[in-house]
Amino acid sequence: MSAGQRPGRPVIPGHVAIIMDGNGRWAQMRGLPRQEGHRRGLEALRCAVRNAGDLGVRILTLYSFSTENWRRPATEVSFLLGLLKRFVEKDLGELHSAGVRVRIIGGRDDLAPDLRRLVEHAEAVTRDNTHMTLVVAFNYGSRDEIVRAARQLAADAAAGRIDPAAIDEGVLAARLDTVDIPDPELVIRTSGETRVSNFLLWQAAYSEFVFTPVLWPDFDRAAFEDALAEYGRRERRFGGLSEPSDRAAGAA
Ligand code: IPE
Ligand code: IPE
Ligand code: MG
Numbered sequence: 486m487s488a489g490q491r492p493g494r495p496v497i498p499g500h501v502a503i504i505m506d507g508n509g510r511w512a513q514m515r516g517l518p519r520q521e522g523h524r525r526g527l528e529a530l531r532c533a534v535r536n537a538g539d540l541g542v543r544i545l546t547l548y549s550f551s552t553e554n555w556r557r558p559a560t561e562v563s564f565l566l567g568l569l570k571r572f573v574e575k576d577l578g579e580l581h582s583a584g585v586r587v588r589i590i591g592g593r594d595d596l597a598p599d600l601r602r603l604v605e606h607a608e609a610v611t612r613d614n615t616h617m618t619l620v621v622a623f624n625y626g627s628r629d630e631i632v633r634a635a636r637q638l639a640a641d642a643a644a645g646r647i648d649p650a651a652i653d654e655g656v657l658a659a660r661l662d663t664v665d666i667p668d669p670e671l672v673i674r675t676s677g678e679t680r681v682s683n684f685l686l687w688q689a690a691y692s693e694f695v696f697t698p699v700l701w702p703d704f705d706r707a708a709f710e711d712a713l714a715e716y717g718r719r720e721r722r723f724g725g726l727s728e729p730s731d732r733a734a735g736a737a
Contacts, residue, residue, distance in 0.1 A: 498716055501670070502546035502692070503545070504672070505526060505549065505675060507522075507676025508526040508702060510522070510676065528702070529703070544620060547621055548625065551622075551626055552625065552626030553626065573604070573607050581611050584616025585617050585618070586613075589621050590663055620663070634660035635657075666688075668689070670716070670721075671693050671695060672689050673695045673697065675701045676698070676700050676701060691721070
């Protein structure tokens, strides 16, 4: 254990979530089109999945396209959708052989049928994998996710299937896209921006946040390790006066 690490808590968080930001600026700095930044961003994503697995992270959530990203020019939106499609088509076999379970969070109703089928296929094929879980947040917005959950619960209440008084945090969490996925201990955002941009608002209630100036295409193994080291220096409290045991922290 190196200096600054706290005893009693593993340095490697079980669930790391990343806001992969800065592809456009990476390209702009090099006089390249934004699309090139996204292409390089996909390479960084592949590396991040490998590095997470090597470093012992069990769940990696990657924010790949937000509900607000539809506001970008149509050409950029279709390029990003194409990139995701190609990623799933090309990498699914390799992810599956490596024991990676794939989960996609985000709204599905407004996705094109072929994309929706692809997403469902990726989840079905990798359902029983246990080495690690890759959660891709696509067409994801936390507010949209919470609204969809609230709508379901309201429909159940109106139909008499659930008593409104029985709705507690656990019941609501079970209607979120992240059902059965423990909350992230660590959320990383690249590119120097220090905002959450509608990512995991519910799930990150007590997450540690690490903001790094590194642009996403440059987020390599060293940058990942730096973020984990920063996490290792944090004291988590969950509103109490001292850091609870891991078991208690995991439940929070
Ligand atoms: C992140 O990079 C990728 C997505 C949000 C889809 P950006 O495209 O946001 O890059 P910047 O923030 O403009 O540099
Ligand atoms: C957040 O990045 C969304 C993703 C990384 C997919 P943005 O670049 O869209 O966020 P803002 O607009 O800078 O807040
Ligand atoms: Mg951005």
